[in-house]
Amino acid sequence: MAPAIAAKGLRKSYGDKPVLDGIDLTVPTGTVFSLLGPNGAGKTTAVKILSTLITADSGEVRVGGHDLATNPQAVRAVIGVTGQFSAVDGLITGEENMLLMADLHHLPKKEGRRTAVELLERFDLTEAARKPASTYSGGMKRRLDIAMTLVGSPRIIFLDEPTTGLDPRSRHNMWQIIRELVTDGVTVFLTTQYLEEADQLADRIAVLNNGRIAAEGSAEELKRLIPGGHVRLRFTDPHAYRSAAAALREAARDDEALALQIPSDGSQRELRSILDWLDSAGVEADELTVHTPDLDDVFFALTGDTTLTTDQTKETVR
Numbered sequence: 001m002a003p004a005i006a007a008k009g010l011r012k013s014y015g016d017k018p019v020l021d022g023i024d025l026t027v028p029t030g031t032v033f034s035l036l037g038p039n040g041a042g043k044t045t046a047v048k049i050l051s052t053l054i055t056a057d058s059g060e061v062r063v064g065g066h067d068l069a070t071n072p073q074a075v076r077a078v079i080g081v082t083g084q085f086s087a088v089d090g091l092i093t094g095e096e097n098m099l100l101m102a103d104l105h106h107l108p109k110k111e112g113r114r115t116a117v118e119l120l121e122r123f124d125l126t127e128a129a130r131k132p133a134s135t136y137s138g139g140m141k142r143r144l145d146i147a148m149t150l151v152g153s154p155r156i157i158f159l160d161e162p163t164t165g166l167d168p169r170s171r172h173n174m175w176q177i178i179r180e181l182v183t184d185g186v187t188v189f190l191t192t193q194y195l196e197e198a199d200q201l202a203d204r205i206a207v208l209n210n211g212r213i214a215a216e217g218s219a220e221e222l223k224r225l226i227p228g229g230h231v232r233l234r235f236t237d238p239h240a241y242r243s244a245a246a247a248l249r250e251a252a253r254d255d256e257a258l259a260l261q262i263p264s265d266g267s268q269r270e271l272r273s274i275l276d277w278l279d280s281a282g283v284e285a286d287e288l289t290v291h292t293p294d295l296d297d298v299f300f301a302l303t304g305d306t307t308l309t310t311d312q313t314k315e316t317v318r
């Protein structure tokens with residue numbers, strides 16, 4: 001089967017500033033692909049190009065088997081886009097927003113009504129359907145946004161930062177919605193700043209950095225790119241920190257945080273030997289945490305950027 005999305009050598013500059021500097025992407029049909037990167041990395045630019053909203057300076061793209069340059073209409077017929085900024089009109093009700101979409105897709109009146117009712121129900125918006133969308137919470141607006149995207153029954157959906165700004169509960173809600181889309185056979189192209197989100201949802205992840213794909217693979221493959229975990233010792237007393245650092249020469253130092261990191265696979269055996277070793281060296285840390293590698297480490301290793309963070313501490317020993 002042809003991939004849902006295949007892009008080769010995609011380039012886009014604004015003025016003399018390259019935003020996408022020759023990127024290749026392949027998204028198999030029926031999978032979730034996550035384009036991961038910090039603010040300003042070029043995620044929205046990529047989504048806009050792939051969804052025909054803007055044109056690339058160069059590169060070849062096929063979406064749903066159609067050539068983007070020669071047949072953008074055919075591409076538009078198979079895709080849906082939920083932009084980073086809501087397409088919801090706050091002045092009209094949720095239901096009216098849905099009916100407007102049905103009109104845009106030229107659905108017959110009756111079918112449009114039925115689709116609107118079904119989708120509002122599916123996204124738990126039936127009760128709010130007759131209220132102005134401006135009164136909706138962030139999570140409700142996002143759900144309405146996706147419901148509107150689904151009116152045309154797209155086979156390929158672009159979701160640009162669908163959970164940015166949502167509270168944890170709405171975020172989990174959105175993850176569930178995305179999983180259900182995939183169960184229905186839809187291909188999802190998802191951008192996110194959250195490593196955890198890509199880890200949770202994506203079959204494949206591409207890390208966008210400085211206009212290029214810095215790494216691509218499954219979450220597991222990306223995690224394998226980087227060295228193993230470590231034990232982190234944190235001190236509150238600078239003297240205690242310095243003498244521990246002198247005793248543990250092989251530990252990596254973080255002078256600012258008064259923390260030392262000792263490479264470790266996190267196994268019970270290694271932990272015991274580290275603890276024994278700390279005892280014999282007379283080191284008394286104020287906090288000891290075990291850190292197993294996650295996508296944060298991957299991102300850090302690839303880009304040297306720490307702006308993307310999730311909770312890195314997997315297990316607090318004491």
Ligand SMILES: Nc1ncnc2c1ncn2[C@@H]1O[C@H](COP(=O)(O)OP(=O)(O)O)[C@@H](O)[C@H]1O
Nearest residue numbers: 014015019037038039040041042043044045046
């Ligand atoms: N229309 C535009 N004109 C000029 N610069 C732009 C335009 N759109 C985006 N940019 C710049 O391109 C870079 C990537 O933006 P964007 O694709 O929105 O990143 P992201 O979605 O990853 O946050 C940013 O530096 C942004 O300022």
Ligand SMILES: [Mg+2]
Nearest residue numbers: 043044045084
């Ligand atoms: Mg963006």
